[in-house]
Amino acid sequence: MDYEIKRDYYLEQLIKRKNNGLIKVVTGIRRCGKSFLLRTLYKKYLLETGVDESHIIEMAFDLFDNIDYRDPKTFYPWAKEQIKDEGKYYFLLDEVQLLKEFVSVLNGLADQKNCDVYVTGSNAKFLSKDIATEFGGRGDEIHMYPLSYLEFMTIYDGNRYDGWNEYITYGGIPLVVLAKTEEQKMEMLDNLLKETYIRDIVKRNKIRNIGEMETLLDVLSSAIGALTNPNKLQNTFKSVNKSKITSTTITKYIEYLEDAFLIEEASRYDIKGKSYIGTPMKYYFMDMGLRNSRINFRQMEVTHSMENVIYNELRMRGFRVDVGNLSIVEPGRDGKPIKRQLEVDFICNKGSKKYYIQSAYILGTEEKIAQEIRPFLKIKDSFKKIVITSDTPKPFYTDEGILMMNVYDFLLTPDSLDF
Numbered sequence: 001m002d003y004e005i006k007r008d009y010y011l012e013q014l015i016k017r018k019n020n021g022l023i024k025v026v027t028g029i030r031r032c033g034k035s036f037l038l039r040t041l042y043k044k045y046l047l048e049t050g051v052d053e054s055h056i057i058e059m060a061f062d063l064f065d066n067i068d069y070r071d072p073k074t075f076y077p078w079a080k081e082q083i084k085d086e087g088k089y090y091f092l093l094d095e096v097q098l099l100k101e102f103v104s105v106l107n108g109l110a111d112q113k114n115c116d117v118y119v120t121g122s123n124a125k126f127l128s129k130d131i132a133t134e135f136g137g138r139g140d141e142i143h144m145y146p147l148s149y150l151e152f153m154t155i156y157d158g159n160r161y162d163g164w165n166e167y168i169t170y171g172g173i174p175l176v177v178l179a180k181t182e183e184q185k186m187e188m189l190d191n192l193l194k195e196t197y198i199r200d201i202v203k204r205n206k207i208r209n210i211g212e213m214e215t216l217l218d219v220l221s222s223a224i225g226a227l228t229n230p231n232k233l234q235n236t237f238k239s240v241n242k243s244k245i246t247s248t249t250i251t252k253y254i255e256y257l258e259d260a261f262l263i264e265e266a267s268r269y270d271i272k273g274k275s276y277i278g279t280p281m282k283y284y285f286m287d288m289g290l291r292n293s294r295i296n297f298r299q300m301e302v303t304h305s306m307e308n309v310i311y312n313e314l315r316m317r318g319f320r321v322d323v324g325n326l327s328i329v330e331p332g333r334d335g336k337p338i339k340r341q342l343e344v345d346f347i348c349n350k351g352s353k354k355y356y357i358q359s360a361y362i363l364g365t366e367e368k369i370a371q372e373i374r375p376f377l378k379i380k381d382s383f384k385k386i387v388i389t390s391d392t393p394k395p396f397y398t399d400e401g402i403l404m405m406n407v408y409d410f411l412l413t414p415d416s417l418d419f
Contacts (some may be wrong), residue, residue: 094118358376
């Protein structure tokens with residue numbers, strides 16, 4: 001049976017931006033579904049709402065047949081030739097980073113009063129992380145992720161517990177999700193990582209010592225949810241691999257992995273001092289399947305996997321997500337004051353909304369519950385505080401006003417943070 005995976009959240013984002021005068025830029029890791037969103041789901045929407053097919057202009061720059069159109073002197077005249085009348089034209093352009101001088105070309109198209117421009121791109125190096133600046137204030141970014149757990153469950157044939165185990169093991173890359181067997185999923189993830197992502201990063205950034213970068217990827221894969229920085233990573237290389245790699249080189253490699261949307265950095269934020277702390281920080285993988293493939297499906301700690309999935313879900317929902325740090329002073333055993341550092345897994349901000357979130361796979365005992373909520377009790381503001389776990393039967397509030405919620409309710413209900 002062939003499935004069409006609905007990506008309603010992202011489709012709605014495009015629909016909301018229709019004819020807004022800006023260049024709609026869909027970014028995200030390769031193979032996360034950007035092309036399908038734009039050239040299948042959104043095109044279908046346009047046709048169903050009365051747009052004539054002759055007014056939908058498509059170009060996939062990654063196809064060999066279209067390689068000549070990567071030259072702006074070929075593409076731009078061709079694009080203008082497609083505009084035959086005063087009606088609205090919708091340009092759906094795939095992998096636009098392959099088009100030379102794409103910023104000028106797209107701004108030229110968007111300047112036509114009857115053109116609405118949509119593009120996809122797979123790396124932040126060409127499509128700047130600040131899209132608005134890149135396009136002179138005319139860019140409007142929609143960042144796309146692999147399937148969320150909610151999207152995954154729309155086509156998974158089983159209960160949410162089995163679905164969860166599969167999701168945190170093989171991730172949400174649509175091609176992988178649709179594969180029939182575990183062997184196919186593992187082989188596909190391995191091939192994607194080596195033949196698509198790593199090869200692309202090496203080629204784009206002209207990396208000579210591929211082994212070093214791959215070793216760094218191994219180290220980061222083993223350390224999700226752990227605080228680290230380039231200096232710490234350099235020491236790991238030195239002690240384990242006898243490597244002379246510098247922290248500067250490690251920083252560059254991390255930037256390359258972030259540019260390819262393979263990993264994302266979460267900065268530390270001093271809750272009391274209301275300021276960012278330079279280092280260390282945490283790195284999370286945009287897809288758990290790719291992370292697990294990198295470590296040959298070993299080190300499958302569900303604690304760290306759940307934390308990574310929660311981070312991705314929060315980012316999918318449009319939150320800026322930081323790691324919280326709280327310095328407190330309290331009496332030690334001898335009565336003398338001791339300074340301690342408490343951690344809040346995530347501080348989430350979006351507009352006026354702010355949440356503090358702890359990820360705790362199993363609470364189990366009163367002692368464990370006390371440990372998880374302890375940082376919350378030391379925070380003086382009144383923003384909502386939430387513990388997400390796997391063993392809470394249904395959402396409830398503690399006497400301290402802290403929301404306890406299971407991970408399934410959190411992931412399967414889009415407005416779960418407002419319970």
